[in-house]
Amino acid sequence: MTTATTVSIEDIRFERASGNIGAWVHGVSLNGKRTAHIGETLRRALHEHGVLFFQFDHIVSAEEFAAFGEMFGTLEAGYRISSLEDRPKQAGDGVMDSDRVPMKQYQTNQWHADGTLFELPPQSAMLTPVQLPVVGGDTIWASMYAAWEDLSAHYQHLLEGLEALHSAKRLPWLKSDATAIHPAVIRDSVTGRKMLFVNANYTERFLGMSERESESLLQMLFQHVNTPEFHVRLKWETGRIAVWEERVTQHRGVADFTGSRQMRRLTFVGDRPVA
Numbered sequence: 001m002t003t004a005t006t007v008s009i010e011d012i013r014f015e016r017a018s019g020n021i022g023a024w025v026h027g028v029s030l031n032g033k034r035t036a037h038i039g040e041t042l043r044r045a046l047h048e049h050g051v052l053f054f055q056f057d058h059i060v061s062a063e064e065f066a067a068f069g070e071m072f073g074t075l076e077a078g079y080r081i082s083s084l085e086d087r088p089k090q091a092g093d094g095v096m097d098s099d100r101v102p103m104k105q106y107q108t109n110q111w112h113a114d115g116t117l118f119e120l121p122p123q124s125a126m127l128t129p130v131q132l133p134v135v136g137g138d139t140i141w142a143s144m145y146a147a148w149e150d151l152s153a154h155y156q157h158l159l160e161g162l163e164a165l166h167s168a169k170r171l172p173w174l175k176s177d178a179t180a181i182h183p184a185v186i187r188d189s190v191t192g193r194k195m196l197f198v199n200a201n202y203t204e205r206f207l208g209m210s211e212r213e214s215e216s217l218l219q220m221l222f223q224h225v226n227t228p229e230f231h232v233r234l235k236w237e238t239g240r241i242a243v244w245e246e247r248v249t250q251h252r253g254v255a256d257f258t259g260s261r262q263m264r265r266l267t268f269v270g271d272r273p274v275a
């Protein structure tokens, strides 16, 4: 039973964007009434689909973006990676500018989840364009549910119970001593599904293995993540918002553009990844 001023959850429609990951969300307005039902429906869908896409009719302002983001969690005070001294302009969740943070230099065009070198990595993040290049600069997401489920029983058996050290060792530009140990396979708190939890930017090594064993297994898994069947790719257009779950997915930019690419970004506080 709904009132005239309440958008029922039946009004929200999800249209899958690929076979394994991502959905376009229809029926949610940028500045409309946001009920607890809408927030709950979107958060659940985020864990199911990994990444949600929205299309609105104008460039999303900082105020509109922050208000919309409130449905997805608690904002981090500042995106911690970005608050480091070597990219001071990124402090806080502001506008990421490709001129200041070139994708190749900052390795954002490599598959990763954000901030897994922390004990409590971000839970989710949100992007919307402010200024786009004429062509290129897409973002791709990969499903860690699909990556896990596609592994053979032999590899699943090997990975279950393994723990990995996450650090800034693979990111020469990042001056951080932060480290965290996370399970290699974790379970989503909403869907109950298992997912792979190692990434090419932050996972340094598996515990309890030689360097050679660990690196060989990690490199296989990093290549495994790069399987098109696990992916969805978004071409950015004015008024688009993408929200992604940081454990269920990995993401990477595509560094194929010239000119400026400016993206507004917000990051949400996360819990401890658990097996």
Ligand SMILES: [Fe+2]
Residues within 6 Å of the ligand: 108, 112, 113, 114, 251
């Ligand atoms: Fe990222």
